[in-house]
Amino acid sequence: MSEDAFRLAMEDMAREYNRQAAQLKQAYTRLREMNAVGKSDDGMVTVTVGPRGQVQNIELNPRVYGKLSPSQLAHSILEQISAASGEVAERTKELMSPFVPEGLPYEEFFGDESSLDALLPQPINLEGRE
Incomplete structure (x- = not known):
């Protein structure tokens, strides 16, 4: 490879890196601003x-105390938290999926069971033994 070809290849790689870094910064900005709202069907409970x-x-709608028992209110609050959290999780997945390496399941990268091991290659045996 000639020096000019090498320089052009490195410039192309730098441009691609800069493009991907800008996209990732934009995604993280959108991620920090993200929220979701869960609202009960009866309009008594809204959670963000x-x-x-x-x-x-x-x-809480002021009428909630006369309409729902304490256990029903607690259930409704938890239900709306779950719904809104699920929406945030799904939107986060949509936003971040383009940055997950090909062939690596999203859940391994960002899920509850994620670990650094999913991102790193297997260790190289430097001693020549298995």
Whole structure:
């Protein structure tokens, strides 16, 4: 490979890296701003969760105390937290999937059971033994 061809190849790689880095920064900005709202069918409970599923706000209709028992209210709140958290998880998956290496399941990269091992190659045996 000539020096000019090598330089052009390196410039192409640098441009591609810069493009991917800019896309990743944009995705992380969108991720930090993400939230979702879960609202009960009867409109008594509204829950907002943030980008990692953390509860940011709970709104209760003033009539909720006369309409639902404490256990029904607790159930409704938990149900809306779950619905909103599920929406955030799905939107996060859609946003981040393009950055997951090909052939690696998204759940291994970002799921509950994710670990650094999924991202790293197998260790190289430097001693020539198995």
